[in-house]
Each structure stands twice: as structure tokens, then as C-alpha cells.
Amino acid sequence: MPFLIETWDKPDSQALRQQHRATHLDFLAANAAKLLAVGAKLADDGSDGGGSFYIVDVETREEAEAFLAADPFSQAGLPARHVTTRWRKAYLDGKSYLPPKA
Structure with a gap:
């Protein structure tokens, strides 16, 4: 069953986010089979x-947790x-993933 992970960046960390964005995107691409959805808030x-x-x-x-x-x-x-x-x-x-009504 999937897991939702929400993260909150450290204050004043926009430069750190931008510095590591390219490798983060490469990581997401390499793990695309595990991803149902991902995005920045x-x-x-x-x-x-x-x-x-x-x-x-x-x-x-x-x-x-290991993924994160x-x-x-x-x-x-x-x-x-x-x-x-x-x-x-x-x-x-x-698309609905709910079980059909009886």
C-alpha cells in the first residue's frame, strides 16, 4: 500500500534546494516506477x-523512509x-480504485 510523505524545508533554505535540485530530479527519474505523485509545495x-x-x-x-x-x-x-x-x-x-458496490 502506498505512503504519502510530506516534508517541510528548513527556514531560509531556498539556495540549498536550488543547489541540489538537478540531482533530486535525477533521483526521481531513476525511481519513477515507485512514484504515484511527487511535487513541491x-x-x-x-x-x-x-x-x-x-x-x-x-x-x-x-x-x-529509506526512499526519502x-x-x-x-x-x-x-x-x-x-x-x-x-x-x-x-x-x-x-480512475476509481474503489471496490465495486454490491
């Missing part, structure tokens, strides 16, 4: 919101904190 004006969301298709919390730990953003010390939550697909890309 943004402020309403579209500027950086200081964190990320990941929905990773792995079996265990340990795998989700291997991310170049994490290795650079960008997140101040994160929360990992087990997640159940109901709808994704307009």
Missing part, C-alpha cells in the same frame, strides 16, 4: 512553499521535518 502566488509531497508505491514504512533518506534533498539536509502516512488510493488520474 507552493505558496498561493506560485513561489516556493518550502517543502514537498511524495506518494510512493512501496510495501512498508521502512521502504518509504536516499533523496538528495534529504542527504543535503534540506527537510526540517517530515511526516510519513500510509495512503489508500480512491481516485488517481480520474
Whole structure:
């Protein structure tokens, strides 16, 4: 069952985020088979919101935590904190994953 991971960047870390962005994107591309969704959190004006969301298709919390730990953003010390939550697909890309009604 997938896990949703939300991260919050350390204050004043936009330069650190930009410094490691290319290797972070390479990491995501190399792990694309595990990714249901990923993206930066943004402020309403579209500027950086200081964190990320990941929905990773792995079996265990340990795998989700290992995924995050291997991310170049994490290795650079960008997140101040994160929360990992087990997640159940109901709808994704307009497709229902709910069981049929009896």
C-alpha cells in the first residue's frame, strides 16, 4: 500500500534546494516506477512553499523512509521535518480504485 510523505524545508533554505535540485530530479527519474505523485509545495502566488509531497508505491514504512533518506534533498539536509502516512488510493488520474458496490 502506498505512503504519502510530506516534508517541510528548513527556514531560509531556498539556495540549498536550488543547489541540489538537478540531482533530486535525477533521483526521481531513476525511481519513477515507485512514484504515484511527487511535487513541491507552493505558496498561493506560485513561489516556493518550502517543502514537498511524495506518494510512493512501496510495501512498508521502512521502504518509504529509506526512499526519502536516499533523496538528495534529504542527504543535503534540506527537510526540517517530515511526516510519513500510509495512503489508500480512491481516485488517481480520474480512475476509481474503489471496490465495486454490491
